[in-house]
Amino acid sequence: MTPPALSIENLSIHYADHLVVSDLSLDIEPKKITAIVGPSGCGKSSLLSTLNRLSDLIPEARVHGKITLNGETDVLDPAIDLLELRRKVGMVFQKPNPFPLSIKRNIELPLKEHGVAKDEIPDRMESTLRQVGLWEEVSERLDKAAQTLSGGQQQRLCIARALALRPEVILFDEPCSALDPVASGKVEDHIAELREQLTVVIVTHNLAQARRISDTAAVFWVRDRVGCIIENGPTKDVFESPTDPDAAAYFSGARG
C-alpha cells in the first residue's frame, strides 16, 4: 500500500500565546485533490503553511506534532533542506504574486535556482505554460513584465511557475478568491486537470468549488476557540451525509 503523500499527526500551531490549531491529524492521499473548507479564522491557511515550512517565516509561530512526506521525509525536522522541501511541496497564494520581472524570468529564476540545465529551461517553460493554458496568450510577449497580465493570467503564471519545478505536492491557498468568475473558472479547470499527476491540497471558501473538484474533503471548525477538523472523508460522503451537525448546518448555509 502506498503511504499518504502527507501524513499529519497531532499537529498544534501557536501564534505567540494563542493556540490556533490543536491536536490535528489528517492523511493526504497521493495524486488526489484534497479540499480544506471551513469558516475564516479556523486555521486552514496556518495548516497549509506548515506543510512547506513557510511557517518558519512567521517569527511568533510555533509548530508541534509530526508531518511526514511520502512516508519518509520528516517535514518538521529543523535540519531538513528547506529549499528542496519547497521544490517538492509547491504553493500558490490567494493573491497572484508574480515577481516584478518579465514573464520569462518568472519561470526561469526558480528553475535556475534549482540547477535545471539551461538548454532544458525553454522546453519546461513552454510545457508548463501550455499546461495552464497560457502559452497561446503569452508566447509572443515573454519578455513583457508579468504585471502587464490580467489577474487571472497572473495567477495561472504563478501556477505554471510552481509546476515547472515538478513538485510532488502543490498547495493552493484560496487560489480563486481574488479573481473574477470567468478567470476563477479557468484556474479551477486547470487545478482539476492536475488530478492523477500530483497531489493537490486546496483551501477554499467556495463550497461548490470544493465539491466540484475534490476527491476528499476536510471541514475545519472552531471549537473552544481552537481550530479542529469536524468532518473528513471522500467528498461525496462529506457533503451529502455529514455526521457532524455543525458541518451539516454549514453546508446548508445555516452556519459559518
Place this chain on the structure above:
Amino acid sequence: MSTGKIHHTRWNDRALHLAGFIAAFIVVSGFFAITFDLIKNGTSGLSWEFIIGEVNDSGRSGGIGPVLVSTGMILLSCLVFALPLGFGTALWLSEFSAKTRASKFILAGIDLLASVPSVVFGLFGMVFFCHVMKLGFSITSGGLTLACMILPIIIRTTLIGLQGAPNNLRLGAAALGISRVSTIRHLLMPVAVPGVVVGTTLGISRALAETAALIFTSGYATRWPSGFSDSGRSLSVHIFDLAMNVPGGAARAASSALLLMLALLVINFTATSLADRWLKKSS
C-alpha cells in the same frame, strides 16, 4: 452675495495657492542667488592652471590641484568603508534580524548617530582614528571619520528601500525554494536600488561639504598627498580657510566653491545613470 459661503472657500484656496507659490519662489530664488553669486565671482578665476596647479601663498595664487586630489582620496577612503558596512547593516536589519532586541538597539543607536553634530565626529575621529588606532592626521583618518558620519544616512535610506519591497515577494520566493541570497540579489535589490542611490549621493554630498570633522583628522596640509597615510586638505576646508583666514582669498574661495558644486552635480548624475543602467540590465 447669495453664494457667500462658496465664494469664501474659493478665497481660502487662492490664498493657500499664493502662499505656497511665494514660499517656493523664495526657496528657488535663494538657490539661484547662490549659484549666480558663485558664477559671477568664481568663473573668472577658473582655469586649467587653477584646477591642476599647486597651492601658493596660502591659496592667493597658484591653484587647488593637491586639494582636489586629497578630496578625492578622502571621499574614496570614506566610501570604501561606509558603503559595504552600510549595505550590510541595512540588509541584516531588514532581512535577517527579525525585529530582535539586538536589532532595535542597533537601530536606535543609528538614529542617535545621525543627530550627532559633525564637530563631535571630528573630536572622536581625532582621538580614536588618529591616536588610538595610530593612523595620525591622515587622509584615512578623515575618510573613516566621514564614514562614521554618513553611515546612518546610508543605512536608513537602504533600509527604507528594502522595507518598501512587498512581503509577498519574500513569501513567494521562499515558497519556490529560492535562497535568501538569490531573493536579495534578483528580487529585493532592484526594489531597493533607488533608495541606495539617494542615500549614497546624500552621503557623498554631506561628506564633500564637511569641514569641522576633517580639520581635526585629515588636517589642512596643502602639499600633494604622498599617499593615504599623508595629511591632506579637502576642498571644503580650503574654501573655509580662504574665506576666513586669508585676506584677499574671497574670489578664490568662490572659484573653489563653484568647482565643488560642479563636482556634486557630476557625482549625482553619474550615480543616477549607473543605477538606471543596472536596473535595466537586471530586469
